[in-house]
Amino acid sequence: MRDVSARRLGFVGFWGAVACALVLSGCATRAAALRQIPPPLPPGPLFSPRATFRFAVVHTPKPGIPVLSKVEELVRERFTALRLAGEGRGAAPLPTVRASERALKDHPLPEQGMLEIAARGLSPQAQAQLAASERVTVLEFTTEPPAFEAVRQAHELALELARASGGLLWDEHAGEFFSVEDWHERRLEDWDGGEPLLARHFNTRVYAEWDGTVRLVTSGLGTFGLPDLGVQQVPAPLAGMVGTFMNLAAQLMLEGTAIREDGAFPVAVDALKLASYREALLGQVAPGAPRRTLMGLLPVDPSDVDGENRLLEIIFQARPGDSPSERPYAAIAEVFGAQAEIVHVEDDPELLAASRRAVEALLTRIKPRFQEGLELESKLFVKARFTTRDGGLEWMWVHVTRWEGGLLHGLLTSEPAEVPGLKAGSPVTVEEDSLFDYILEREGGTTEGNETQRLLLERSGKARNPQGRE
Incomplete structure (x- = not known):
């Protein structure tokens, strides 16, 4: 009798998280049907010419200081990579920040089910504070990507405002609440300059389908002027590894990896510039693995996208005779390796x-x-x-x-x-x-x-x- 078990090796998450994954169980989601296929992506990096993103400080229960004055003070004295976007006067050169304070009831937060998921990283005490909150300060940033220092200072500004006024931080693009301590640890502690570890800045949601496959969709890459990524027909047992693959692809996008002339996007572990991330991945790759593959990126019609950001669908390479469920296994094996272990x-x-x-x-x-x-x-x-x-x-x-x-x-x-x-x-x-x-x-x-x-x-x-x- 021969028993064969496939040992698939890969990086299942940096510091213990796979893109801070939020797993949403339940019924099948809408497939990203392409009613009108947008034009193909041109060769080059994937940054947008301009990016707008919002962080909010949810005050618990009310701010203890004049928050708008505090924002002006912080921008002028500490976060000089940013400029105040004033009302009624000439447009300030980018990158800019516009601050507004309003009643929490007038600011759209997620509906109850999504709100519970977005807040589940908070302590019970912080969740109780969130429920009692009355005011919110919204910080809207506009940059010309790549603008890493401006985005880093945007995170710092939001953190300092939350510290000074008392409150929790809401990342609208990623759909997640943070305490002051978690925001600093997750978003800023190891980001000294240049490109950050991008997996700490976005989420990957996993939607279960009726046929035993899942669909993965990122949220939060728009903060850096990048498109979000989606992939369909992933066998459910492979969801974690495909999430890791998406982390790698997103980091390469952030570091400037470009669409090739033939339309393919190269995914290669050795091409990573962030040394700590590259070494962590290489330590999990099977001996002899190619450590690279090519994938396609298909623009999704904006009418089929939830939210404001662009969405690109990952298309794994098709080989003769492949079924859709075989393609993600082949891509993972090309990057991380696969080892068949036979026991007689x-x-x-x-x-x-x-x-x-x-x-x-x-x-x-x-x-x-x-x-x-x-x-x-x-x-x-x-x-x-x-x-x-x-x-x-x-x-x-x-x-x-x-x-x-x-x-x-x-x-x-x-x-x-x-x-x-x-x-x-x-x-x-x-x-x-x-x-x-x-x-x-x-x-x-x-x-x-x-x-x-x-x-x-x-x-x-x-x-x-x-x-x-x-």
Whole structure:
């Protein structure tokens, strides 16, 4: 018997976060249908000629100082890369800041569901202060990108105003609230000049679709004059790695990587200028990995975009015979590498007994739960047999998206070693009598199952997490 598990390596988040990802569960979202395809992107960097973004200080409950006077003082004395955009007089040269104070009820904040997500990084005390707030000071900045020092001073200005007047910080583009301490730590602590680590400045929202795939969309890149990024038809188990891929692509955009003459955008770990980020990624790349790939960027019709910023859809390279779900696996493998690990095991009573217990649990306990509808963000994986080119057996993992009668439909998450016609991400259908084991990943990160993998790893002399699919 041959058991194959694909080990996919990649950087799952700098300082423990994948683009500060906000995972929005639930029903399928609107696909970014292109009713009228905008013109293709011209060669060159992706910065807009002009960028406007807003930070707000939500006072808790009211400002203790004259905030507009304080803004003028801070700009004139400390943040001299910025200029005040005055009313009724000649336009100031960019970059500028315009400040206004208003009642919180007159300033549009997210509706309740999104508000809870945007504020979930706050402490319970800060959330209570937010609920009691009455006034808000809005800072609107306009720059000519790239304008890194102006954007950095915009963050500093918002921070100092919040410190002086008492309040929480709201990043409208990223859709997130911060305490003064978190704003300093996340946005400014390691940004001394030049390009920052961009993953600290935007969010990636993950939307679950009905077919077991997800759609990822960034929010917040407009602060730097860059388009936001979206990608569709990503197999749900690959969402974290695709989020990491989007982090890399966004950082390269910020550092000036350009659309080529042929319309492709190069994504290469070695091209990163930010040394700390580059080294962190290189430490997670599999030996021999190409560390680079090409992708397309397709403009999305503005009428299909929520918010003010441009949106570009990531198009992974298509190879002959690829399905849409195979393309993101191939792109991730080109950048971060993929390693197929094969373990040879003779028939073994203990192993077969563990498999029988797993299959019994699958059919009697897990199947009814799956068909009734698993909890949000839960995922079911099964290990099933596939026939190799020489007539042998290869056991590989499948992410189950439908279970109808005795047939399980889903996407292959292992990289085949000797099964022709299949790749990681291929749509597959397996029968119940081909099942060998399962993993049920629950919301919150707990798992059950995979006892046979633990036994296989013990026989191969490897000490690894028995719950992992790797």
